[in-house]
Amino acid sequence: xxxxxxxxxEKLKASGLTQKELAERANISQVMVHxxxxxxxxxxxxxxxxxxVLGTTAEELITGKVRAKAEANAEWAGxxxxxxxxxxxxxxxVEIPFYMEVExxxxxxxxxxxxxxxxxxxxxxxxxxKSNVDPTNAACVRVSGNSMxxxxxxxSTVGVDTSQTNVIDGKMYAINHDGMLRIKxxxxxxxxxxxxxxxxxxxxxxxxxxGDDLKQITVIGKVFWYSVLL
Numbered sequence: 001x002x003x004x005x006x007x008x009x010e011k012l013k014a015s016g017l018t019q020k021e022l023a024e025r026a027n028i029s030q031v032m033v034h035x036x037x038x039x040x041x042x043x044x045x046x047x048x049x050x051x052x053v054l055g056t057t058a059e060e061l062i063t064g065k066v067r068a069k070a071e072a073n074a075e076w077a078g079x080x081x082x083x084x085x086x087x088x089x090x091x092x093x094v095e096i097p098f099y100m101e102v103e104x105x106x107x108x109x110x111x112x113x114x115x116x117x118x119x120x121x122x123x124x125x126x127x128x129x130k131s132n133v134d135p136t137n138a139a140c141v142r143v144s145g146n147s148m149x150x151x152x153x154x155x156s157t158v159g160v161d162t163s164q165t166n167v168i169d170g171k172m173y174a175i176n177h178d179g180m181l182r183i184k185x186x187x188x189x190x191x192x193x194x195x196x197x198x199x200x201x202x203x204x205x206x207x208x209x210x211g212d213d214l215k216q217i218t219v220i221g222k223v224f225w226y227s228v229l230l
Contacts, residue, residue: 002064005039011054011061012037025053042202047150048228058151062199094128095120096159098140121157123225131224137163138224141174143183147198152226158183159225167194172223178216183223 002010012022019037023030026049035041036050044050047058054061098119121140128135143156152158160174167173169187175196187195193210194217209217 003039004042004062005037007061007064008037008050008054011056015054017053022050022053026050043150043200059199062151092125093122094125094135096123096135096138096140098157100142121159123159127225131161133159133161133224134163137161137221139221141181147200147204148183149200151199152183153228157227158223160221161224162221164222164224165219167219168222174220174223176218176220181220186219 012019015022017025019033020030023033026033026046028044028046028049032041032044032046033050036044036047047061051058051061098121100119123135123138125135128138138159138161140157140159143152143158144154146154148156158172158174167186167188170185172183173186175182175184175186182196184196184198187197189195189208189210191210193208193214196207196209198204198206
């Protein structure tokens, strides 16, 4: 498998941009761009911005694997706004609850409250339709920690479709792991087990759960969207 540096070199060459131009458009220092392209740096919280400039995804830069649009793991949507119930919606918008602090110890999901009066995020109905997401089954949560960097840096926000709990290998899911919310890429194991994979494999190696250990894990839903505040 090609390295991040090799993938960056190829994408940069195909774009026709110089390292300086890439740095300016991605709002990152030219020194950091050089470190990433030379392989001296293995990750950056700006990788999503770099991928956008190069017309690709952070996942493709990391793994070299190209996903068809219809099979995309999740859609990056850039910065977003929060608003309360007093803010009017346009005809093409719908509101999705944004759970900034999620407590899961007493339950299995993130949309269990019948009424929610906290912050919400604006979504175009067309965005949800494209991902086949019913807004009544959707919720947004904040990602904490560095296990999914550089694709999902600490503080990122993900949209979760709680109706999609059947595991498709290689897709990102929100899970309740013994009362803790985690975002992981899941793979099925023979016998009904699960393998949890992080993007930051250097610090977070794969985890395997089988048999009684699997009872700790409940799949909450599939990640259909994410946003990174850069």
